[in-house]
Amino acid sequence: DMKVTQMPRYLIKRMGENVLLECGQDMSHETMYWYRQDPGLGLQLIYISYDVDSNSEGDIPKGYRVSRKKREHFSLILDSAKTNQTSVYFCASSLTGTYAEQFFGPGTRLTVL
Amino acid sequence: GQQVQQSPASLVLQEGENAELQCNFSSTATQLQWFYQSPGGSLVSLLSNPSGTKHTGRLTSTTVTKERRSSLHISSSQTTDSGTYLCAISSNTNKVVFGTGTRLQVLP
Numbered sequence: 001d002m003k004v005t006q007m008p009r010y011l012i013k014r015m016g017e018n019v020l021l022e023c024g025q026d027m028s029h030e031t032m033y034w035y036r037q038d039p040g041l042g043l044q045l046i047y048i049s050y051d052v053d054s055n056s057e058g059d060i061p062k063g064y065r066v067s068r069k070k071r072e073h074f075s076l077i078l079d080s081a082k083t084n085q086t087s088v089y090f091c092a093s094s095l096t097g098t099y100a101e102q103f104f105g106p107g108t109r110l111t112v113l
Numbered sequence: 114g115q116q117v118q119q120s121p122a123s124l125v126l127q128e129g130e131n132a133e134l135q136c137n138f139s140s141t142a143t144q145l146q147w148f149y150q151s152p153g154g155s156l157v158s159l160l161s162n163p164s165g166t167k168h169t170g171r172l173t174s175t176t177v178t179k180e181r182r183s184s185l186h187i188s189s190s191q192t193t194d195s196g197t198y199l200c201a202i203s204s205n206t207n208k209v210v211f212g213t214g215t216r217l218q219v220l221p
Contacts, residue, residue, distance in 0.1 A: 033209070043199070043211040058208070090155065098143050099163065102201070102209060104156040 002027050004105035006091050012111045019078035021108050023091030027031040029103075030096040034058075034066060036087040043090065049074055050096060073091075081112045115140045117202050119212035126219050132187040134215045136200030145176055147185050148199040150214070156199065160185070190219045 007022045023032065034046040035058075045058030047066040055066050063085060067075045074093075078085055089108045094100040116139040126132055136145070145163050148156040160167050162174040162183065176183040187194055197214040 038212075042213040043201075045208060045210075048208060092156075099159045099161075100203070101144070101146060101158060103158065104148075107157045 002103060004091060004093055004103050006089075006105035006108050009106060010109050012113065013081050014047065014113050016080050017082055017112075019081045019085075019112075021076040021078075021091075021106055021110070023076070023093075025072055025074075025093040025103070025105075027093060027095075027103065028071060029093035030071065031094045031100065032036055032068065033092040033094075033102070034064070034076045034088045035092065036060070036076070037090060037101045038087050046076065046089075081110075083112050086110060088113045091107060115142075115202055115204060115210040117210050117212035119135055119198075119200050119215050121215060122213070123216040124218070126190050126217070128190060128192055128219055128221055130190055130219075132185075132190055132194075132217060134185040134198050134200075134217075136183040136185070136186070136202075136212055137181075138181045138202045138210075140181075140204060142178070142181070142202040142204060144203040144209075145183050146201045146203075146209075147172075147174055147183075148201060149196055150199060151196045154196075159198075187217075190217075191196075192219045194220050195219045 036042045049055045049068045091105040092102045124128045147159040164178045166175045173186040199214045200212040203209040
């Protein structure tokens, strides 16, 4: 069963705390993505990873970093979270290639107080 | 960079009516996906259609690559079709750009 998982699904943190969002996929996809979704702004790409230790900034990388040490696992880290990082975060994966389709995880709703 | 415009922004239908959603993009696309997102939910891939016409169930997507546009036709809409429909375009870099979506409401 092809699946992208995300943990946790809901998270509340205080400003200045560190945040770790985890994403896993069981499809051996090379490429993985982190997006955030905000009302009126749609989905914005934070980071893209083309394989283990091969990460690239997306459109809004400031305030975030990522880690990919295994192909099936991609983490998003917020060092010292800010209130404007309150959002819904989605992870996605795809095969690498011109016609690759993306598969999305269920999302993590993060609230930074 | 790539820009994706979706229209209409919102649409209200009576159950049984058909819906036509549009996606226009500014640069050459190698992949185009239509997604469905329920309120508060994740994105579910409906169709992958970089060119031509594709059907699945009550959905038909037609993409005219040269004109940089795609449409999603929903026939005989049902209340369970209510939600947001997103168009996503990718080019050679694997980066994907999303439109802001069409919010569909189907009334019983």
